[in-house]
Amino acid sequence: MQDRPTQDELLTALERFLDEQVVAKTEGALSFNGRVAANVVRMLRRELDHEDEALEREWAGLDALLGAVERPSARTELRDALTARNAVLCERIRSGDIDPLTATTHIRQTVHDKLMVTNPAWLQE
Amino acid sequence: MPSNDELNERLSAFLKRHHNSRAVHIDGLRLLTGGASRQTWSFDATVEHRGDRSETLALILRADPRRSELMTKGIEYALLESVVEHGVLAPKMHANGDDSIGVPFFIMERLEGETIARRLIRDDTYANTRAVLPGQLAAILAKVHSVPLEAPGVRELPAPADGVSPAVHEIDRHEKIYRMLTPDPHPAFELAFRWLRERAPAIDERRLVHGDYRIGNVIFGPEGARSILDWELAHIGDPMEDIGWLCVRSWRFGGDKPIGGVGERDAFYAAYEAAGGARVDPARVRYWETFGNLRWGITCIVQVKQYLAGASGSIELASIGRRVAETEWELLKLMEA
Numbered sequence: 118m119q120d121r122p123t124q125d126e127l128l129t130a131l132e133r134f135l136d137e138q139v140v141a142k143t144e145g146a147l148s149f150n151g152r153v154a155a156n157v158v159r160m161l162r163r164e165l166d167h168e169d170e171a172l173e174r175e176w177a178g179l180d181a182l183l184g185a186v187e188r189p190s191a192r193t194e195l196r197d198a199l200t201a202r203n204a205v206l207c208e209r210i211r212s213g214d215i216d217p218l219t220a221t222t223h224i225r226q227t228v229h230d231k232l233m234v235t236n237p238a239w240l241q242e
Numbered sequence: 243m244p245s246n247d248e249l250n251e252r253l254s255a256f257l258k259r260h261h262n263s264r265a266v267h268i269d270g271l272r273l274l275t276g277g278a279s280r281q282t283w284s285f286d287a288t289v290e291h292r293g294d295r296s297e298t299l300a301l302i303l304r305a306d307p308r309r310s311e312l313m314t315k316g317i318e319y320a321l322l323e324s325v326v327e328h329g330v331l332a333p334k335m336h337a338n339g340d341d342s343i344g345v346p347f348f349i350m351e352r353l354e355g356e357t358i359a360r361r362l363i364r365d366d367t368y369a370n371t372r373a374v375l376p377g378q379l380a381a382i383l384a385k386v387h388s389v390p391l392e393a394p395g396v397r398e399l400p401a402p403a404d405g406v407s408p409a410v411h412e413i414d415r416h417e418k419i420y421r422m423l424t425p426d427p428h429p430a431f432e433l434a435f436r437w438l439r440e441r442a443p444a445i446d447e448r449r450l451v452h453g454d455y456r457i458g459n460v461i462f463g464p465e466g467a468r469s470i471l472d473w474e475l476a477h478i479g480d481p482m483e484d485i486g487w488l489c490v491r492s493w494r495f496g497g498d499k500p501i502g503g504v505g506e507r508d509a510f511y512a513a514y515e516a517a518g519g520a521r522v523d524p525a526r527v528r529y530w531e532t533f534g535n536l537r538w539g540i541t542c543i544v545q546v547k548q549y550l551a552g553a554s555g556s557i558e559l560a561s562i563g564r565r566v567a568e569t570e571w572e573l574l575k576l577m578e579a
Binding site for chain 1: 426427428429430432433435436437556557558560561564565567568570571574577578
């Protein structure tokens, strides 16, 4: 267990530094890249908040489409297993072995969860 | 690529020969965009002609140290000469390159103006631009699509094989890139490949397609469009491809209107037709907008691959991998409509 500040508190400090010391006080490429970097920090903070829940939902959706299998408990293994299962889903879509409409509902939920991390504003039309 | 000092020296010598002048001085040589390939440099050249006359020219050097597989500098030069000759608002060529700087290059005029899309969408300075630009882009695009296919620089461009629909040709090309490069499986893209193949328009209308016609590749000022840049993705294909690409949500840069964030579809189509463009089929534009989202998603993957392969340390390139989800979301929406 680490001492304070927490991951989120440190990332907040990094975000403030980028916004206030880099973006606001520089120009051109440095300012632009500073803004990109600050956005990356905001994304990482959201990812820390939402990842477990999103991975769990994606796994459950794939269970419904491909048949239930046991979910790895460690996060790294879970990510790898999800990549492998998504490759299977892709193969089924390609070969026409899955109803695109059924698959779409799950895929939309997964993409929604990705955007909640990467760019929540994109979800507002 | 030679060092900056060497480049300065070799460019001066090249331009001195080109102008048959007494001397050429180069100032302010700097790299604007591009890294290992497809570089754009800006500089001023003061040409001391024979006699006492001298003039200072604002120029752009386009160089390609990696000899891009996209388009050779020779074809790009000829293409730009052809489109300008046919009345398209594009940079005027100054000098075709040779082997003077050791990499393929050409030199063109430098136009002052803005290219940053978020300024177009937000700044008060460009309120008038926002109003006039859609109509101008429609008229310019109609001209692009009327450039004869046998014109120099156009006849050399990649084209679908006889009997192959431009849509199928583009899907094949992009699917190959996607399968070769993607680090992750993308179920949304699989749905899109299927959807696009099932609906590929049979219409075999072949025109010069700019290939990257969007805000970001337009130089503009408070009065409107000044020039269309970045012709390296030009090819022969369905003219509706350019219109669909311009509608891709990522090119609205936060603006709320479908055409580049600043224009309405119907008004754009009407202006395009009025300027001599082919009749617009809104369904085909939607088709190409869908394709455009897939294409932009694949481009994000191509770019993040460069970062993952260690070819670049750019934070922008790194984070672009996380933009793929935006295109997946748009694809799901467009396929449902």
